[in-house]
């Protein structure tokens with residue numbers, strides 16, 4: 001058992017299978033992993049390996065077949081606003097609310113009172129200042145992602161679970177966003193678990209990189225040597241890229 | 252606005268066709284009165300008769316019935332989302348009563364509520380309730396799971412989950428249901444009025460049409476039918492049109508798209 | 509667009525202009541449901557009309573109420589219909605080209621209530637409702653006549669009417685709830701009076717102040733002018749049926765029992781208890797005319813009764 005006070009999130013012995021046409025399809029089996037407070041972890045894995053499933057289990061959106069999720073050593077079974085999940089789905093903004101109101105949705109607690117939130121700041125960070133009064137259907141896919149991210153941040157969570165947040169963004173905006181997100185993470189002292197199948201993204205943003213293979217097994221868990229380096233050397237970057245590429249495609 | 256223009260154009264064309272039919276067909280005014288006779292009857296209905304009141308009475312009855320239906324539909328909906336037993340109970344009720352035309356219930360309604368306004372409201376309630384219930388649950392089922400996940404993530408209470416997410420998220424279906432309910436209950440009202448007679452002294456538009464019919468006042472009958480049509484168009488194009496424009500269309504949520 | 513409109517127009521015109529008069533004469537008769545129409549049923553069941561008019565195709569349509577019969581006659585779908593005198597007069601007043609050619613029956617009509625405190629028209633409160641077949645029906649006009657006489661206000665009850673077919677009116681009355689009184693005709697008058705607590709406040713003769721014909725037969729001027737012999741034959745056939753009912757009510761009941769899906773004995777009772785009298789006489793037209801004109805139900809009256817009744821000289 002891990003009783004490290006630094007350990008904010010602990011996943012112990014999680015298994016999950018989905019019913020399929022022939023018997024059942026096991027996605028995760030007996031998976032365990034711990035996360036330290038304030039750590040920025042990137043979970044890297046090929047499409048379909050079970051990353052989204054894992055995030056939904058961590059946020060208690062779905063329950064595992066076995067195993068437990070601990071937050072600060074307390075088992076949890078229902079979603080709460082300490083662990084905010086930004087879904088991969090394009091359809092997570094409320095179409096009847098403007099960008100602004102969608103973001104502010106996170107600020108109203110269950111009792112309806114407002115928490116403090118710097119809306120202007122969030123809009124600037126995500127480059128949505130001009131779109132505050134737009135409705136989601138008037139936004140591009142990338143702008144929707146940014147709005148969802150702004151909402152996730154606005155709720156001021158302890159743990160932020162991001163499911164491929166920067167996928168499907170233009171290269172330019174992705175870079176700026178990734179960089180500003182790192183700043184936010186530092187400023188808010190968030191614990192971040194970011195899921196991606198993009199090795200480049202993992203190398204740029206994560207302090208720690210966890211690699212999952214196609215069978216949902218963790219095959220690598222290490223500190224990102226490039227962490228903190230704003231402009232890594234081409235060569236080092238390329239070597240690491242090749243290493244992770246081999247890991248996730250080799251099964 | 253384009254739609255309004257088109258609508259007006261078509262209606263104008265239909266009136267032209269009407270006039271042409273009279274000119275060519277040489278119909279007796281007892282079978283097909285001219286638009287002018289109908290206008291005159293309409294004018295007399297307002298000035299000499301009680302048509303204005305009768306319209307208000309009919310609208311009042313429909314609104315009362317629709318309000319009662321909305322409240323009941325909401326309650327039914329809450330019951331059906333609260334538990335599995337509740338859901339299957341409401342489903343069973345819907346299967347039993349939805350196909351039953353309001354007019355078919357008439358003898359029972361007369362026994363229970365007599366022949367006054369209460370009975371008419373009950374028949375409207377019946378006509379409006381079931382389409383609303385079906386549409387509410389269709390809306391709920393069509394609600395993306397992700398909306399609910401977001402709601403759960405922010406620890407919304409059941410109440411806030413319903414009012415902040417489920418209801419607005421089902422609005423396209425709710426509006427569609429409301430439209431069906433409106434037209435069903437408007438139809439039911441007109442037929443029920445013909446049977447229940449003059450509720451609130453003067454009766455409503457349905458009674459107006461019926462009393463024109465039994466006294467063979469064909470232009471008056473057409474005037475009454477015209478009123479029914481105009482109210483239908485106003486509700487469809489103005490009321491629901493504006494409501495949709497301000498909500499589901501603005502939000503890109505309309506069912507057609 | 510223009511083409512489809514033209515097609516629509518042509519279609520409408522074809523439908524409405526298609527004549528139904530070929531070489532042989534065709535006669536369409538509208539009937540209503542009820543014992544007051546018994547001679548008509550018998551003439552139909554026994555083929556009396558076809559017997560007298562072998563060359564004529566006779567067609568029968570059953571319609572729910574007088575308004576529907578008038579509309580069918582106006583539309584040229586029906587040549588002959590049977591109804592109360594007031595609905596006939598309303599049609600004539602509005603310009604329908606038709607005339608009464610026979611009487612069919614006289615009947616005991618009555619306004620029946622379950623309320624002990626109501627003995628008279630003036631005992632009705634403002635919330636008390638009266639069920640009857642429809643405004644403008646003979647029941648309604650009789651009620652207005654009585655209201656005019658007793659209360660000085662012939663439209664006193666017009667805001668308190670409930671439109672119901674006789675059987676519905678009867679069950680509403682017997683449930684003793686919403687409907688205070690029911691203005692009805694045989695056999696419902698006797699059926700209701702048999703129930704405990706029911707009493708009659710007003711009968712047809714009192715309301716009218718005399719005898720009157722309940723149901724008359726009316727025929728379009730077109731048919732009568734072209735084929736008076738057809739009208740004559742129908743009249744004779746009805747007379748023959750009336751004779752049968754009078755002389756052999758047992759046989760008449762046997763003929764009628766299928767039509768009414770009633771017990772033969774029951775029909776026999778209704779035919780013989782005096783509540784219905786079948787006769788070709790046409791009585792009460794002048795009184796209805798005078799009252800309906802005075803109360804504004806009619807805009808005009810005929811100068812001579814032969815404008816509305818075939819075969820009267822006045």
Ligand SMILES: Nc1ncnc2c1ncn2[C@@H]1O[C@H](COP(=O)(O)OP(=O)(O)O)[C@@H](O)[C@H]1O
Nearest residue numbers: 018019027045046047048049050051052053054
């Ligand atoms: N609700 C579900 N029902 C059945 N199978 C599912 C469901 N969700 C995901 N899966 C399957 O589980 C596997 C992992 O899915 P997912 O967690 O979405 O992978 P990733 O996010 O890594 O792409 C996939 O094979 C997917 O088809």
Ligand SMILES: [Mg+2]
Nearest residue numbers: 051052088163
């Ligand atoms: Mg995924």
